[in-house]
Amino acid sequence: MEKITPFTINDLAKVTNHRSGEIKFGEKMITIPKDSDALDFLKASDAKYVLFGIPEDIGIRANFGRPGAASAWESAIKSIANIQHNRFCKGNQLIVLGQLEVSKEMKEVENLDFNDIDDRAKLSQLVEQIDKDVSHIIFNIVKLGKTPIIIGGGHNNSYGNIKGSALAKGKSVNAINFDAHSDFRILEGRHSGNGFSYAYEEGFLKKYFIFGLHENYTSKSVLDIIKKIEDRVRYNTYDSINIRREKEFNQEMEQALEFINDDFYGIEIDLDAIPNIACSAMTMSGFSVEQLRQFISFFAKYKNATYLHICEGAPDLGEDKNNHLIGKLIGYLVTDFIKSNQHIS
Numbered sequence: 392m393e394k395i396t397p398f399t400i401n402d403l404a405k406v407t408n409h410r411s412g413e414i415k416f417g418e419k420m421i422t423i424p425k426d427s428d429a430l431d432f433l434k435a436s437d438a439k440y441v442l443f444g445i446p447e448d449i450g451i452r453a454n455f456g457r458p459g460a461a462s463a464w465e466s467a468i469k470s471i472a473n474i475q476h477n478r479f480c481k482g483n484q485l486i487v488l489g490q491l492e493v494s495k496e497m498k499e500v501e502n503l504d505f506n507d508i509d510d511r512a513k514l515s516q517l518v519e520q521i522d523k524d525v526s527h528i529i530f531n532i533v534k535l536g537k538t539p540i541i542i543g544g545g546h547n548n549s550y551g552n553i554k555g556s557a558l559a560k561g562k563s564v565n566a567i568n569f570d571a572h573s574d575f576r577i578l579e580g581r582h583s584g585n586g587f588s589y590a591y592e593e594g595f596l597k598k599y600f601i602f603g604l605h606e607n608y609t610s611k612s613v614l615d616i617i618k619k620i621e622d623r624v625r626y627n628t629y630d631s632i633n634i635r636r637e638k639e640f641n642q643e644m645e646q647a648l649e650f651i652n653d654d655f656y657g658i659e660i661d662l663d664a665i666p667n668i669a670c671s672a673m674t675m676s677g678f679s680v681e682q683l684r685q686f687i688s689f690f691a692k693y694k695n696a697t698y699l700h701i702c703e704g705a706p707d708l709g710e711d712k713n714n715h716l717i718g719k720l721i722g723y724l725v726t727d728f729i730k731s732n733q734h735i736s
């Protein structure tokens with residue numbers, strides 16, 4: 392776990408806005424004490440959820456996307472620290488582990504150009520390095536029986552989440568992905584558009600359900616590939632649910648659950664499925680924030696739910712005056728997950 396920059400009690404105090412008569416998450420969340428071994432501390436702690444940030448957008452750069460997702464972690468932790476600790480949700484269920492140390496890599500990619508073949512190869516190599524670190528950290532958290540809540544970063548990190556979970560569980564795992572895109576693109580070198588196809592190909596991902604694909608942004612070749620493996624990879628489309636109303640949102644969630652709930656599963660949330668959220672692939676059409684919150688609440692309430700990953704939000708691509716909103720949204724999603732999951736032992 393040497394690639395983690397811990398989030399200290401002082402860091403937490405700095406982002407918590409104290410108000411008399413109120414108790415904020417930042418006053419109750421648990422941090423790893425200085426000089427203590429993170430794994431030993433996690434093992435001894437009663438808290439079930441481990442919050443971990445991945446402040447990178449290298450996978451997005453390697454996918455010809457718009458950088459900015461590296462800023463989501465800072466925005467999210469500031470918002471989460473200021474959620475009220477009360478009877479509905481308690482801050483002391485959360486251990487703030489810290490963030491993946493990627494500052495050197497982020498510096499290295501600053502001037503790389505996707506259109507240059509050598510630069511592109513370099514970007515993919517760095518994504519592979521991040522994959523190793525993420526899978527190692529997720530492996531350790533899941534192995535201890537804890538539930539990681541991961542704030543990205545690009546959707547390339549689905550690979551490390553799935554691999555780490557599979558290694559910890561000793562078998563391949565399932566995933567449900569709330570996303571406008573399949574991220575099941577060809578194995579052309581790692582980037583944010585092929586985390587699931589690499590995890591599938593390498594035997595870490597067993598069954599995969601993509602919830603709410605945007606028909607306009609899914610290629611014929613990906614649709615053809617998925618069709619051939621429909622015993623293991625299924626999807627529905629946003630257009631068929633919310634536009635043409637051929638399918639019903641709640642029934643679709645039930646069907647997706649039936650598909651993935653035969654084993655451990657990860658919950659993957661790509662914020663580019665939600666309209667007007669600053670993201671690399673920002674959209675004006677998609678499921679509402681309420682539908683996303685209901686989705687997380689629904690899939691979190693089963694014992695097979697192994698982790699939550701929220702990614703691709705990019706406050707740095709948003710309006711200056713309201714760049715706290717993505718963090719605030721992530722705060723809602725994190726607490727929706729915990730509220731629904733906390734009763735499972």
Ligand SMILES: N=CN[C@@H](CCC(=O)O)C(=O)O
Nearest residue numbers: 454456546572574583584672
């Ligand atoms: N994680 C996002 N993946 C999408 C991005 C699409 C885009 O940049 O337009 C994909 O590769 O399909």
